[in-house]
Amino acid sequence: MRSASEREVPPVPLLNIRNLSVAIPTPDGDVHAVRSVSLEIERGEIHGVIGESGCGKTMTGMAALGLVPKGARIAADRFHFDGEDLRENAARLRGRRIGMISQDPAAALNPVLSIARQMDDVLRAHRDMPRQARHSEAVELLAATGLPDPERVLKSYAHQLSGGMQQRVVIAQALATGADFLIADEPTTALDVSVGAQVLALLRKLVAERGLTVLMITHDMDVIAEACDRATVLYAGLSVETGPVHDVLQRPGHPYARALLAALPDAAPHGAKLEAIEGSIPPPRSQIDGCAFAPRCPQAMPVCALQAPPERTLAAHRWLCHLPEGSA
Numbered sequence: 001m002r003s004a005s006e007r008e009v010p011p012v013p014l015l016n017i018r019n020l021s022v023a024i025p026t027p028d029g030d031v032h033a034v035r036s037v038s039l040e041i042e043r044g045e046i047h048g049v050i051g052e053s054g055c056g057k058t059m060t061g062m063a064a065l066g067l068v069p070k071g072a073r074i075a076a077d078r079f080h081f082d083g084e085d086l087r088e089n090a091a092r093l094r095g096r097r098i099g100m101i102s103q104d105p106a107a108a109l110n111p112v113l114s115i116a117r118q119m120d121d122v123l124r125a126h127r128d129m130p131r132q133a134r135h136s137e138a139v140e141l142l143a144a145t146g147l148p149d150p151e152r153v154l155k156s157y158a159h160q161l162s163g164g165m166q167q168r169v170v171i172a173q174a175l176a177t178g179a180d181f182l183i184a185d186e187p188t189t190a191l192d193v194s195v196g197a198q199v200l201a202l203l204r205k206l207v208a209e210r211g212l213t214v215l216m217i218t219h220d221m222d223v224i225a226e227a228c229d230r231a232t233v234l235y236a237g238l239s240v241e242t243g244p245v246h247d248v249l250q251r252p253g254h255p256y257a258r259a260l261l262a263a264l265p266d267a268a269p270h271g272a273k274l275e276a277i278e279g280s281i282p283p284p285r286s287q288i289d290g291c292a293f294a295p296r297c298p299q300a301m302p303v304c305a306l307q308a309p310p311e312r313t314l315a316a317h318r319w320l321c322h323l324p325e326g327s328a
């Protein structure tokens with residue numbers, strides 16, 4: 001018999017969040033931007049976070065980056081990155097271990113500095129390297145993001161590059177900091193379909209080749225299907241379903257996840273927004289009793305309005321619902 005120390009210990013998620021809430025005080029009362037989000041992101045995966053506008057996707061990412069609005073109150077049972085509590089360490093980890101890619105690469109780049117200067121600024125700040133080595137590293141990183149002529153890109157300014165090229169430069173900059181975890185907030189939304197697909201393919205390549213881990217925030221089920229290993233569905237600031245992408249897409253457990261998928265016509269244009277479900281999310285200042293989705297749920301029962309739903313589990317697939325498993 002194997003001793004306790006020899007038994008296999010399950011891997012500790014790189015990002016480990018349990019019951020995160022972010023409340024933003026306003027003159028009209030607290031905005032519950034995030035009410036209770038749990039997320040476990042394993043090393044080397046692309047984990048998609050999906051939900052309608054206002055569900056708290058961006059604020060969850062911002063909390064992990066230590067960039068919540070002034071006065072916002074963060075609470076959590078666990079809020080750890082690689083064992084470090086993000087409540088104390090997010091600002092230090094940002095730009096060292098945790099990088100950010102946003103929807104608008106043009107806004108992330110400085111319009112009046114060459115790409116060479118911007119890459120060098122990042123490398124100088126984060127790596128102890130002589131000038132020539134920094135130049136070689138910049139060339140290597142731009143090449144790793146699939147830019148065909150890195151020397152020419154280095155001499156360029158942001159406006160001389162296409163949106164897809166700018167997004168690759170932003171990814172190269174994030175890698176230049178040494179970050180091994182990227183929070184990508186709608187990284188393809190502003191790009192043409194084919195260019196967006198190339199950026200997703202690049203992220204998958206970087207995950208495979210460099211051991212990168214990605215939190216992918218998106219409105220777009222196609223992005224989940226194309227690029228992610230696992231997905232978490234947010235509704236009204238709550239994580240209501242999580243699991244391997246195949247399970248979430250093929251056998252969604254939560255009626256909201258089912259509604260999201262049903263709202264996409266078979267021939268949904270790439271980039272289709274999740275707007276077709278009747279009704280709207282509860283106002284972010286409201287208190288939620290019972291299940292947050294109950295007022296919009298076609299299968300709601302009396303208990304749904306009264307009691308918070310229990311967690312249902314099928315292997316690594318979990319969701320919150322009063323409906324018994326298999327009653328979808």
Ligand SMILES: Nc1ncnc2c1ncn2[C@@H]1O[C@H](COP(=O)(O)OP(=O)(O)OP(=O)(O)O)[C@@H](O)[C@H]1O
Pocket residue numbers: 024026031032033034051052053054055056057058059060069219284
């Ligand atoms: N600075 C702020 N002050 C007050 N409320 C805010 C602030 N930032 C976000 N919110 C509110 O918090 C809630 C969650 O916002 P968040 O941006 O995280 O949603 P989201 O799911 O990312 O939406 P989208 O897809 O539109 O970006 C929303 O109701 C939003 O209006």
